Amino acid sequence: MTTLPGALPLLGHVPRFARNPLDFLASLSTHGDLVRIKLGPHTAYAVCHPTLVHELLVADRTFDKGGPVYDKLREFGGNGLGTCPAAEHRRQRRMIQPVFHRDRMPDHAQVMCQEIAALTTPWHHGQTLDVPAEMHHLTTAVTVRCLFDAGTDRAGFPTLSSSFGALTTGFTRRLMWPVPAVHRLPTPANRRFERARLHVHRVTDALISDRRAAGADDDNLMSVLIGPDADGVSLSDTEVHDQVLAFLLAGVESAANALSWAWHLIGTHPDVQTRLHAEVDTVLAGRPARLTDMESLELSGRIVTETLRLYPPDSLSTRTTSTDAVLGGHPLPAGASVIYSPYQLHRRADLYPDPDRFDPDRWQDIDRPPPGTWVPFGGGPRKCIADSFSNILATLTLATVAARWQLCPIPGRTVRPGGHAFVVPKGLSMRLHRRPRVCLTSGSVA
Numbered sequence: 488m489t490t491l492p493g494a495l496p497l498l499g500h501v502p503r504f505a506r507n508p509l510d511f512l513a514s515l516s517t518h519g520d521l522v523r524i525k526l527g528p529h530t531a532y533a534v535c536h537p538t539l540v541h542e543l544l545v546a547d548r549t550f551d552k553g554g555p556v557y558d559k560l561r562e563f564g565g566n567g568l569g570t571c572p573a574a575e576h577r578r579q580r581r582m583i584q585p586v587f588h589r590d591r592m593p594d595h596a597q598v599m600c601q602e603i604a605a606l607t608t609p610w611h612h613g614q615t616l617d618v619p620a621e622m623h624h625l626t627t628a629v630t631v632r633c634l635f636d637a638g639t640d641r642a643g644f645p646t647l648s649s650s651f652g653a654l655t656t657g658f659t660r661r662l663m664w665p666v667p668a669v670h671r672l673p674t675p676a677n678r679r680f681e682r683a684r685l686h687v688h689r690v691t692d693a694l695i696s697d698r699r700a701a702g703a704d705d706d707n708l709m710s711v712l713i714g715p716d717a718d719g720v721s722l723s724d725t726e727v728h729d730q731v732l733a734f735l736l737a738g739v740e741s742a743a744n745a746l747s748w749a750w751h752l753i754g755t756h757p758d759v760q761t762r763l764h765a766e767v768d769t770v771l772a773g774r775p776a777r778l779t780d781m782e783s784l785e786l787s788g789r790i791v792t793e794t795l796r797l798y799p800p801d802s803l804s805t806r807t808t809s810t811d812a813v814l815g816g817h818p819l820p821a822g823a824s825v826i827y828s829p830y831q832l833h834r835r836a837d838l839y840p841d842p843d844r845f846d847p848d849r850w851q852d853i854d855r856p857p858p859g860t861w862v863p864f865g866g867g868p869r870k871c872i873a874d875s876f877s878n879i880l881a882t883l884t885l886a887t888v889a890a891r892w893q894l895c896p897i898p899g900r901t902v903r904p905g906g907h908a909f910v911v912p913k914g915l916s917m918r919l920h921r922r923p924r925v926c927l928t929s930g931s932v933a
């Protein structure tokens with residue numbers, strides 16, 4: 488195991504990480520497969536090799552969710568499915584998994600299609616589109632309707648995604664500079680964070696009280712949460728609140744960022760865009776995409792996979808060792824913080840030749856990537872519960888929109904990855920061009 492050079496007294500590698508988190512993460516593998524780094528007073532171990540990442544992800548009881556990051560996450564977001572320790576995880580996951588079962592996807596896909604139509608109906612030729620805002624709007628509506636059977640017309644919903652943005656920014660600051668007094672000062676940033684925190688909690692409470700008033704009479708997530716489990720035991724109000732909040736936070740941001748990056752990559756690669764338009768013209772012949780089109784939308788699917796490789800929305804995640812552990816032959820003490828970064832793995836030149844190039848065709852003929860090499864959804868027992876759901880949402884959105892619209896980059900605008908925990912496309916606006924209609928009978932362009 489090597490120690491990353493260049494640690495500053497007291498601060499360690501925090502300034503380098505804060506200045507450019509993605510470059511910092513991508514550079515780690517040049518120092519070894521397991522790299523010791525200093526984050527302020529804390530030592531953390533960055534796992535950089537796919538075999539070791541796989542080992543880390545499958546051993547969820549040894550490499551558990553805990554340590555400073557999860558303590559902070561629980562402080563703000565409670566103890567939901569994504570943050571709870573392994574000891575509670577199996578029970579929670581068993582209860583919630585049916586909501587994401589393959590059999591439920593036709594219903595979810597129907598809602599997705601309705602929301603894609605609702606989003607794009609007001610669009611007009613020549614319009615400048617704030618792509619991340621539009622995609623956040625879509626993923627908020629889809630999450631709220633599919634999981635909670637609620638509408639987005641309630642007060643507070645339209646500004647939900649900007650509150651998520653303020654929350655994740657503030658959260659990262661609190662992690663980087665863990666000095667509570669600093670974050671209690673009445674600065675504009677701290678006030679913004681507090682407003683966003685209260686707003687998200689209020690919306691969560693409103694979703695729950697609406698559903699309690701209507702009764703738990705179907706099989707969406709909210710009904711599962713407020714109804715009794717197989718043993719007749721119901722969750723407490725706090726437990727329900729934590730789960731709803733966890734799904735809002737996990738669902739809205741990641742999917743919206745992935746879709747936004749996909750539009751940016753398509754727009755800046757005219758060859759891929761032309762082929763995407765050809766695919767949707769052939770498969771859809773002018774109609775919106777449906778769940779049953781997924782297999783035929785091959786290139787659309789590969790674009791989603793390649794986008795998640797280049798810009799995995801969750802750039803890193805952490806674990807803590809619940810006991811003395813061994814990883815790749817290296818001993819780690821109990822309580823050690825362990826980091827893995829999908830971004831770092833996905834940019835390894837030995838795994839992906841010319842790794843910075845957007846090339847959806849690199850996925851042609853690859854059925855299942857080797858373990859630990861493509862991990863935008865994590866892996867093992869804590870793998871994203873909504874991986875198929877997200878894949879369907881992204882593919883249907885790309886295909887349906889591309890059938891009617893071309894999203895073009897605005898000359899002179901620079902788009903760059905921002906955010907820390909989430910890889911956000913900063914500065915992404917695009918110009919909308921209406922595509923000629925495809926004739927429904929012959930499939931030709933009119």
Ligand code: HEM
Nearest residue numbers: 568569737738741742745801804863864865869871873877
């Ligand atoms: C492109 C979209 C998405 C990406 C890239 C993504 C990524 C991830 C990743 C990397 C993890 C595991 C983190 C870790 O190892 O610590 C995760 C977990 C999770 N995600 Fe997603 N996610 C996406 C969409 C969603 C959506 C739409 C939802 C909900 C509607 C969701 C809900 C969750 C939950 C609840 C967990 C925790 C699972 C568990 O611990 O059992 N995600 N996601």
